[in-house]
Amino acid sequence: MENTSNLDVIDRHILKKLQENNRITIKEMAAELNLSTTPIFERMKKLEREGFITQNVAILNPEKLDLNLVVFISISISDHSIAALDEFIDQVVQFPEVLECHHVTGQSDFLLKVILKDIKEYNEFVLSKISTVPNIAKVESSFSLSVRKHTQALPIE
DSSP: OOOGGGOOHHHHHHHHHHHHOTTOOHHHHHHHHTOOHHHHHHHHHHHHHTTSOOOOOOOOOGGGGTOOEEEEEEEEESOOSHHHHHHHHHHHTTOTTEEEEEEOOSSOSEEEEEEESSHHHHHHHHHHTGGGSTTEEEEEEEEOSOOSOOOOOOOOO
């Protein structure tokens, strides 16, 4: 994969604009950059080929889907061998409620971001899913009271 230092001003502008609105047309992008559509299209394809753009997705409103509880779950494991780590990760990432799984430093080994309908569904998630994963030594949960910032946009200078 190319390094970001190889991105010029136009590539960076394209990436910023796509993060703001992935449905922007090539024609609109070309007009903003004062270029024709062909070089914009070719640059976008190059950015995809080189791995700068990894996927195009719709960002859904969780409230509209009745998913109102965001929980950050800190998990400590007992066996830190590569095989045990891989087994833990393989199982946890299969749960659709898990939005993110981070291997972290500090008091715990993993931090999960989980989204659910309510506390009852959280209880069921812990009892029927998390508790079935072997190698867990400790689980601590923090519940999000409100979201003050939520973005998927990366800072591109």
